[in-house]
Amino acid sequence: MARAISTNRKALNTAAAGTLGFLMFFPILWMIVLSLKTEEDAIRAPLEILFSSGWTMESFGAVQARSDYFKHFSNSVIISLGSTFLGLLIAIPAAWAMAFVPGKRTKDVLMWMLSTKMLPPVGVLIPIYLIFRDTGLLDSRLGLTFVLMMINLPIIIWMLFTYFKEIPSEILEAARMDGASLREEVIYVLTPMAIPGIASTVLLNIILAWNEAFWTLNLTAAQAAPLTAFIASFSSPEGLFYAKLSAASIMAIAPILVMGWFSQKQLVRGLTFGAVK
Amino acid sequence: MGRIQLKQVQKKFGEVEVIPPLDLEIEDGEFVVFVGPSGCGKSTLLRLIAGLEDTTSGNIEIDGADATGLPPAKRGLAMVFQSYALYPHMSVRKNIAFPMRMAKMSKDEQDKRIESAAKALNLTDYLDRKPGQLSGGQRQRVAIGRAIVREPAAFLFDEPLSNLDAALRVGMRLEISELHKRLDTTMVYVTHDQVEAMTMADKIVVLQAGVIEQVGSPLELYHTPRNKFVAGFIGSPKMNLIEGQAAAKYDATTIGVRPEHIGVSTESGDWPGTVGVSEHLGSDTFFHVKVDGFGEPLTVRVGGDVDLHYGDKIFLTPNPELIHRFDEKGLRIG
Numbered sequence: 001m002a003r004a005i006s007t008n009r010k011a012l013n014t015a016a017a018g019t020l021g022f023l024m025f026f027p028i029l030w031m032i033v034l035s036l037k038t039e040e041d042a043i044r045a046p047l048e049i050l051f052s053s054g055w056t057m058e059s060f061g062a063v064q065a066r067s068d069y070f071k072h073f074s075n076s077v078i079i080s081l082g083s084t085f086l087g088l089l090i091a092i093p094a095a096w097a098m099a100f101v102p103g104k105r106t107k108d109v110l111m112w113m114l115s116t117k118m119l120p121p122v123g124v125l126i127p128i129y130l131i132f133r134d135t136g137l138l139d140s141r142l143g144l145t146f147v148l149m150m151i152n153l154p155i156i157i158w159m160l161f162t163y164f165k166e167i168p169s170e171i172l173e174a175a176r177m178d179g180a181s182l183r184e185e186v187i188y189v190l191t192p193m194a195i196p197g198i199a200s201t202v203l204l205n206i207i208l209a210w211n212e213a214f215w216t217l218n219l220t221a222a223q224a225a226p227l228t229a230f231i232a233s234f235s236s237p238e239g240l241f242y243a244k245l246s247a248a249s250i251m252a253i254a255p256i257l258v259m260g261w262f263s264q265k266q267l268v269r270g271l272t273f274g275a276v277k
Numbered sequence: 278m279g280r281i282q283l284k285q286v287q288k289k290f291g292e293v294e295v296i297p298p299l300d301l302e303i304e305d306g307e308f309v310v311f312v313g314p315s316g317c318g319k320s321t322l323l324r325l326i327a328g329l330e331d332t333t334s335g336n337i338e339i340d341g342a343d344a345t346g347l348p349p350a351k352r353g354l355a356m357v358f359q360s361y362a363l364y365p366h367m368s369v370r371k372n373i374a375f376p377m378r379m380a381k382m383s384k385d386e387q388d389k390r391i392e393s394a395a396k397a398l399n400l401t402d403y404l405d406r407k408p409g410q411l412s413g414g415q416r417q418r419v420a421i422g423r424a425i426v427r428e429p430a431a432f433l434f435d436e437p438l439s440n441l442d443a444a445l446r447v448g449m450r451l452e453i454s455e456l457h458k459r460l461d462t463t464m465v466y467v468t469h470d471q472v473e474a475m476t477m478a479d480k481i482v483v484l485q486a487g488v489i490e491q492v493g494s495p496l497e498l499y500h501t502p503r504n505k506f507v508a509g510f511i512g513s514p515k516m517n518l519i520e521g522q523a524a525a526k527y528d529a530t531t532i533g534v535r536p537e538h539i540g541v542s543t544e545s546g547d548w549p550g551t552v553g554v555s556e557h558l559g560s561d562t563f564f565h566v567k568v569d570g571f572g573e574p575l576t577v578r579v580g581g582d583v584d585l586h587y588g589d590k591i592f593l594t595p596n597p598e599l600i601h602r603f604d605e606k607g608l609r610i611g
Contacts, residue, residue: 173329174362178423179350179379188375192366 035059035246042242059247066244067230069251076226076252078141079216080209083148084202087156090149092198095160096190100172110161113154121151121214132219141224144216148209156205163197164190203263210256227252278340279431279463280305281326286335288321288487295321296487298335303431303465303480308457310466312474312510313484319467320435322484326465327433328352339430350379355424356433359440361416363408363423369395370404373422380427387426394422397456414445421456431463438473450476471511475499483507505607508533514563516601517575523548529602529610536563536578538599541585546592550575552585566593 034042036055063069098106128147129138137143167190175189213228220229231252234245281303288296296318303309311319324330326337328349336345344352355376363372370391377387395401398418408416417437424432434453438446454477457464468474474481475495483490483498483506491503495511502508508516516533524532540546541564550568560581565574577593585591602610 168360168362170358170360170362171364173349174356174358174423175364175375176329176349177327177354177356178376178427180375184379189364193364 031246031249034242035250037243039241039243042246059243060251063234063244063248063251067233069230072225072227072230072252073255075141075224076210076228076255079144079148079224079226080206082141082145083152083209084156084205086145086149087153087205088198088202091153091156091160091201095157095164098157099161099164099167100169110158113157117154125218129218138219139221139223139225144219144224144226147215147219148212151212151215152205152208155208156201159201159204160194160197163194163201166197167193203260207256207260211253278305279303279429280340281431281463281465282336282338283322283326284336284338286322286325286337287333288318288325288330289333294487296325299487299489301482301489301492303463306461306463308454308464308466308477308479309482310468310474310478310480311482311484312468312471313490314510315469317484318487319469319484321487323356323433323435323465323467327354327356329356353430354433355427355429355431356435357417357420357424357437359436361408361420361440363416363419365408368405368407369400369411369419369422372408372419373404373426376423376427390426391422394425397425397459398422413441414449417441417449418452421453425456425460429462431465434464434466436467436469438468439470446473453477472513475511475513481511483510501609502533502601503609505531505533505603508601508603508609514576514578517573518603519571519575522570524602527600527602530605531603531607532595533601533603534575534595535599536576538596539575539577540594540596541577541579541583542592542594543585543589544592546594548575548593548595550591550593552587552589552591554587555585557581566591568593 036057036059038056038058098110132138132143135143137146171189171193172185175185180188210226211228213232216226216228217232220226225233231245231248234241234248283299283301285298285300286296287294287298311322313319321330325332328344328347328351332345336343338344339352339354349356364375367375373391373394374387377390391404392401395404398421400415400418400422403411403415403419408419411419417440420437437453438449441449450473453464453466457477466473466477478495480492481495481498482492485506491498491507493501498507498511502511502516505518509518512535514536516535517539518531518533520531524530548568548571550566550571553565553567553574555565556563558581562579562581562583564577564579564585566577567574575593604610
C-alpha cells in the first residue's frame with residue numbers, strides 16, 4: 001500500500017518545493033531582469049523590479065559591440081566538444097575494461113581517479129601554467145581542450161563504468177553462446193545497449209566543460225577565450241556594469257541551458273529497459 | 278547428436294572448491310534435469326558444459342570429441358537463460374536471427390528458420406516487436422526460439438521458468454516437454470524446483486554442495502532414494518524423516534515415510550497424534566500432525582473430503598512395505 005499523505009501535508013510539501021525552486025531560479029530571474037534595464041536603472045537603489053522606465057535590449061547590443069560574442073561562442077563549442085570527444089576515446093576502453101574484466105585493483109584505481117577531483121585546482125595551477133608557457137599552449141584552444149579533458153576524465157570514466165556495469169552479463173554471455181566474437185559482441189550488443197549511457201555522459205561533460213571557469217580564465221587571454229572568459233571580461237577595471245554583465249551572462253549560458261532543456265529526457269533515461277525480467 | 282560426457286570435472290573459484298571432481302554421462306536425446314537447493318553448484322555445472330566457465334581440471338566431451346578448451350560458440354550448444362537475456366535493442370525477428378547472422382547463414386535460410394520457429398512458438402504476430410513490449414512468457418519463448426534456430430546438439434536451460442508466475446510456469450513446462458519430444462534433441466535443464474524435475478526429466482541428477490547425490494529416473498528417485506538428502510528433496514510434500522524409538526523398531530537410525538503412505542484412523546493405529554494445521558487442495562488435504570514422542574510434526578496426505586479439524590485426536594499407521602530405512606550415515610538400507 002502506498003504511504004498515506006494527508007492533504008495538508010501535501011500542500012505544505014508543494015509550497016516548500018515551490019519556494020525552494022523559486023529560490024534556485026531567482027538569480028537567473030534577477031539576471032534576466034537586470035539585463036533588460038538601462039545601466040542607470042540597474043544600479044539604482046532600492047532597485048525597482050518592475051520596469052517603470054521601460055525595458056531595453058541596449059545592453060545586448062553593447063555587449064556584442066564591445067567584444068565578439070561569436071568568437072567566444074565558437075571557442076566554447078570547440079573546447080567543450082573537443083574535450084568530450086577526446087575524453088570518450090580514453091574513457092570508453094577504460095570503463096569497458098573495468099566493468100567487464102575487473103582486476104584486483106579496479107576499485108582502487110576508480111577511487112584514485114575520483115580522489116584527483118578532491119584536489120583544489122589552484123594547487124596545480126603554477127606547474128600547469130609553466131608547462132603551458134614552455135610548450136606554447138597558453139591561450140590555445142588545443143591546450144584548453146586537453147586540460148578540460150583531463151579534468152573531466154574521472155567523471156566520464158565513472159559514469160560510463162556505472163552504465164556499463166548495469167548491462168547484465170547474461171546478455172553478453174548469450175551473445176557469446178550465439179557465436180559472436182569479442183568484436184561482434186562489442187559492435188552488435190554492447191555498444192547499442194550502452195548508447196543511452198554514452199549519450200548522457202556526453203551531455204553532462206559538455207555542460208561541465210562549457211561552464212568551467214577556473215582554467216579557462218587562467219590559461220587564456222584573447223585567442224582561445226571561451227564564453228566564461230567573455231563574462232568575466234565585463235567585471236573589469238572600468239567598473240561593474242550590471243546590465244551589461246547580466247546580458248553577457250545570459251548570452252553565455254543560453255545555449256547550454258537550451259541544450260540541457262531539450263536533452264533532459266536523455267540525461268535521465270534508464271539503460272536496459274526490457275532486457276531482463 | 279548430443280552426447281555429453283563429464284570426466285572428473287572439477288571447478289574451483291580461487292581456493293573454494295565448488296564442484297569436486299565428478300563424472301556424468303548424458304545420452305543423446307535425453308532430457309536431463311540438474312536439481313538441488315540453491316548454491317549446490319547446478320548452474321555452475323551447466324555453465325561448465327556451456328563453456329561460460331573454464332574447468333579447473335577434468336574433461337568435457339561432446340559427441341566423443343574433447344570440448345574442454347573450446348569457446349562456447351564452438352560447442353554447438355544453445356542456452357536459455359533465467360533472465361531470458363534477449364537483446365533489448367533488437368526486434369524479436371532480429372533476436373532470433375542473431376545466432377544465424379553470426380554463423381553467416383544465407384538470408385533465405387534465416388527467414389525460413391525464423392518463420393518455422395515463430396510458428397512453433399506462437400510468435401508470428403510479435404516478430405516486429407521489441408522484447409520490452411512482450412510479456413514474460415513471450416520473452417521466454419523468444420529466448421527458446423533463438424536457441425532452436427541454431428539446431429544445436431543440445432539445449433541448456435538455466436532455471437528458465439523461475440521468473441514466470443505459477444500458471445504460466447505449468448504451461449511453459451508442458452511446452453518445453455512437447456518441444457523435447459518433437460525435436461528429440463538432448464536437453465539439460467537446471468532447476469531448484471523438484472516438481473519441474475519430476476514432471477519433465479528422463480533422468481534427474483540430484484546435487485548437493487557440488488556432489489552428485491543420485492542419478493536416476495524420476496520414479497527411481499521417488500521409490501528408492503539412495504540417501505536421506507534425496508529422500509527429503511524428491512517428492513511433494515516432503516518425505517517425513519523420523520528418528521529414535523520409532524526408527525529403531527525397523528532396525529534403522531532414521532526411517533522415511535511419504536505423506537501419501539500413512540493411513541489415518543480416529544480409532545486405532547501405531548502413532549497417536551493431534552491434528553495441527555491442514556492445507557486443503559480440493560483433491561487432497563495435507564494434515565500436519567503432532568505425534569507424541571516425535572520432534573517434528575508429520576505431514577499426512579489424505580483425500581480431499583476427509584473431515585478432521587485442528588486439535589482432533591487421531592492415529593497414524595505407516596504402510597510397512599513403503600518405509601524407507603537409513604543408517605547412521607544417512608545411507609539407504611536394503
